[in-house]
Amino acid sequence: MFKTKSLKKLGITLAITAASLAISSTANACTTVLVGKDASNDGSTMIARNEDMGTAWAKHFVIRQANTNPTNYVSKGNKVALTLPSKQLKYSATPEWDTSEGLYEEAGINSANVAMSGTESATTKEKVLKLDPLVENGIAEDSIVTVVLPYITSPKEGVARLGKIVEEKGAAEVNGVIFSNKEEIWYMEIVSGHHWVAVRVPDNQYAVIANTLTIGDIDTTDQGNVQVSTGLKNFVETNKLAKNSEKFSVRDIFADTKEDAQYNLPRMWDGQRMLTPSKKKKITDTDFNLFEKPDEPISFAKVAYILTLHFNGTKYDTMTGSKADKYRPISVPNTMESHILQFRSDVPEELSGIHWLALGVTDTSNYVPFYSGITKTPAYYQAGTDLPDVNSAYWTYRVTNILTKTNYQEFKTKETLPLRQEVRDYLAKQVAKTDTEAKQIIKDTPDNLPTYLNEQTEKFAKYSLEKYKELNKQLLVKMTELTPTKHNDNL
Structure with missing residues (x-):
């Protein structure tokens, strides 16, 4: 039987070469939306992502209680081993129904009101990976939330903790990871076996990110808005990857862009055409900015809508268009879950964080709000396997999509x-x-x-x-x- 998680595990192994990494990431991948507090209509920060991998593989939604993680952690996926702190915060998570090959907790909010979402798969140029190869038993998507989110009290602390793990243990994959609270959002890209870059999302801007390294020009001396791995500047200088090792384009140096035109950039276009239509960009353009200002303040409902897009109203619409197979859309049949992690500024801290969760395909599902202060989740959100049932939340929403698509x-x-x-x-x-x-x-x-x-x-x-x-x-x-x-x- 086809098993989604086996593909995930396979993706880790194949990621050791750039060419095979491109294959594994493009077969199934995600789309991310980030909204700074001054770009939203109510002062909220929002980080959101569609987790795309399998059409019949249930995700569960759970609360991990404080101080329950083992201190000696070993991934069931690729065997990365880490010593974790004994003190751990409570956090929400969306693990696999079968965790025998890894947890893949994907996203959550901890009791310090810090959110994390990971990962947005990407690819690095083969010539760069030859200089700093990926590590087979390094940190990967199956472990990334589990070993970071319960131990941080700010987004910058999240970047620093994950960055240290990448530098010490190595990375098994090229990934984008997001951290947020009600004040700020940080977007981090793991760009090679031991190097990473993170940038603060401008408060008045948003981003739509789709499986390509998108961080552009950075100034490594701007520590308030940029963080980088130890030795990155030396790595760039020694290998002559840029003329200036303090100011350079991360995308120009690291990004493997071979599949961007068909697979990645059209999704950025689809999101940006809805949020900044004044730019009048074309789906064939290749010069998209990572961060853009919206024409109008962005609501929660607008973020939810962006995550449902499939080139709606164009000839490329994957449900009704005459060229439906031309480009890869944001909403796809293999979305397992979609989350919007929101921090509101107009309520007390105890009520600020909401983990909005839509199980199944966003185009037909719905985002249900779970306050970060809860200590348990409904039983039917902890149920569901790879076989259909009539009780679990996952299969209820998945069946809606199947039935809707018949007509x-x-x-x-x-x-x-x-x-x-x-x-x-x-x-x-x-x-x-x-x-x-x-x-x-x-x-x-x-x-x-x-x-x-x-x-x-x-x-x-x-x-x-x-x-x-x-x-x-x-x-x-x-x-x-x-x-x-x-x-x-x-x-």
Whole structure:
């Protein structure tokens, strides 16, 4: 049987050469959206990503309690071994249903209200990897959240911790990783076996990132906005990779861009055409900026919409377009989960962080809000395997996509989209109501807050799940009504 996770493990092994890394990353890969606090419509920071890998492989959503990780960590994926601190923060995570080949926790928010998402796969030039090869048992996607997020109290601390691991243990993959809190976002790229670069996302700008190293010109002396690996400047200078070892373009030196035109840059174009249409860029352009200013402040709903895009309304639309197979879209059938990690500035710190989670394909799923202060997740978010079932959240949302696609234009417009909007509107109102009630609890009985947030998020999740189960029944009935018949109607 086809197993998604086996491909992930295979990707680590193949990543030792640049050519094979390109194969493994392009077979299944993700799309990231970042929004600085002054670029959003409410002062929120948002980091978001579609995790794309398999069409029938359940993701679970869990809360990892404080001080439960082993101090002697060994990855089940590629056997990277690390000694972890004994003190560990609580955090949310979306691991695989079967962790025998690695956890792949992907994203979460810890109890210090720091978020992390990893990873955005990328590729490095073969000539650079010959100078600093990837390490087979170095840090990789299956471990990256587990060994970093529970031990950091700021985004910069996250960059520093992961950077130290890359330098000491080596990296098995070329990846992009994101850290945030309510004040700032840092985007980090692991560019070779032992080197990395991280930049602070400008508060008034956003980014859409798609499986290519995208950090451009940097000034390594600007420590407030740029962090780099120890020895990177010497590496660049010794190997004559740039004229100036303090100021250079990371993308020009490291990025393998062979597949950008068809596979990566069109996704950046699709996001930017929605957020900065005034730029009037073309899908064939190759000079996209990593960070852009939006024409209008970006809402949570807009970020969610970007993650559902498949070149909507163009001839390249992968669902309805005449050239549907031309470019790789943002939303694909093998999305396993999608998250938007939001920190709000207009509520108390205890309510600031929300882990919005959409299981299955974003085009037909819905983002359910989970406050970072919860101590448990619903049982049906901890269920699901590689075989369909009728109870797990993952398979409920996955089935919606399968059924909608049988008659996409009619079912999406008349059934799935209206239901999604109904659920989204309801959840937005409930979050506002919960904020109000929770503020009073913080004031009067703060010890009761976790229990209250657990109860409320359980209600959010159950409401959405039940609505989608009913939708699935309706779609199934409509499918049967459309079944062609060949008998004589007069008989």
